[in-house]
Amino acid sequence: MSRVLRPHGELHVLARQLLEQTKHPVLGAESALTKTLGDRLLSELHSHNTPSTLYYVLADGETYVVKVEFGHAQTLRDEIQWYRDAARRGLSTHLFITGHAGPSMSFLLLKCFGDGSTVDDLALGGASAGELGRHIGRAVDRDIELFHRTQRHVSPSHVHRLTERRLAQRRRQASAFVYLRTLMDADVITINGNEVTGAYRCLNHIIGNPHWVSHLAPDRIGVTFGDLHCGNIIVDGVSTEVVDPRGGPLLPLTYDYGKLVQSIEGGYGAVMAGRYVLRRTGRTEYEFATENVPGYADLGVLLPIGRDERLYLQSLYQAALHFVAMLPHHASAEEETTALYLCGVSLFDKLLARLS
Known part of the structure; x- marks a missing residue:
């Protein structure tokens, strides 16, 4: 059976902070997220053809990816559900740590794999x-x-x-x-x-x-x-x-x-x-x-x-x-x-x- 990594240490704190921000609509949600990430934020990546933004963050000496969509974010909601369904069926989901969809924003917390080369x-x-x-x-x-x-x-x-x-x-x-x-x-x-x-x-x-x-x-x-x-x-x-x-x-x-x-x-x-x-x-x-x-x-x-x-x-x-x-x-x-x-x-x- 596939095991999903349970966050601990700084990563656990980060996951809790992200979860809290999804629960209630926030004015200036993007600025609020940047403030939440603070000094852990290494870089961010926007794309014109997707509503998601990727934030590369440092926690416990390791790099992670926070994938975020603000607002209703149906695409990311579906992706979160895919990871959960795949884990339940026993498919390997090494990169998935946690994710949550809320009224303010939705996020996926993922392990960083290599340098992103495709x-x-x-x-x-x-x-x-x-x-x-x-x-x-x-x-x-x-x-x-x-x-x-x-x-x-x-x-x-x-x-x-x-x-x-x-x-x-x-x-x-x-x-x-x-x-x-x-x-x-x-x-x-x-x-x-x-x-x-x-x-x-x-x-x-x-x-x-x-x-x-x-x-x-x-x-x-x-x-x-x-x-x-x-x-x-x-x-x-x-x-x-x-x-x-x-x-x-x-x-x-x-x-x-x-x-x-x-x-x-x-x-x-x-x-x-x-x-x-x-x-x-x-x-x-x-x-x-x-x-x-x-x-x-x-x-x-x-x-x-x-x-x-x-x-x-x-x-x-x-x-x-x-x-x-x-x-x-x-x-x-x-x-x-x-x-x-x-x-x-x-x-x-x-x-x-x-x-x-």
Whole structure:
């Protein structure tokens, strides 16, 4: 059975102080938290595409991470619940110490693992396919273990309804941005002189073909990490951990395989690292390229999704959907969001070519 570390000493004091701050709404909650952390605070990290802030703190001579969202914080509430559920099921949760959701803020207290380097960092730094595959393989093995403990059979139409609800919600969120509406409503996008079908037109092609729908929709769902892209697989020498699990509904395993395809074939890590070239040449016409990552190019055959055609197509479909679904969360950064959309339609184009 997995054991959750019980805080003691300075860490115990910190955990109690954080818990107290979650219980009651506080004016200036962010300033109050900084005051609570005091001299223990080493650094903090904000991101434009997530509501969470990471605070690196020192307690009892060790570094820990406090992940915080202010207000209702549904994303972090789900993540806290994921860690608790995983521990109850016996899955290893070495990093999790404690967490609590409250009206003022929600927090996760986690052990710090290595220097925060990810598989994407290794890949963009020139690591070999073998090294990348070992880390990804360990993460996948843990994901499969959790999925197999919790899986249940459902109809493929159930999985498709989950997909449709998710995309409908994200499309509503995206409609607040004029440039995103233009991209998402376009029937045709031109990338480097080649015309490809727009994302929602691709979806309509797929949804309108019952054979494709049944081929692309799995019939089992379960608990997974839920966000297993290579930027969430962190490494420290030969050791591997996964961070930022996604709580919420049960999902098909190909949801996470799609996250891997998104990283390995889709260029997600390169875009997030700013390693791409993008120039708009017309209303929906672009010159676009992500940095070539040799280790990823040689990786496919080392993973299960590279050796099973139907599993690969289901994962490729999920990867394309991931790019489309994430756009509202990145929308404040227009160039980055446009690059992510172009990665998505490129994967849709590859999927339709394989299906036809």
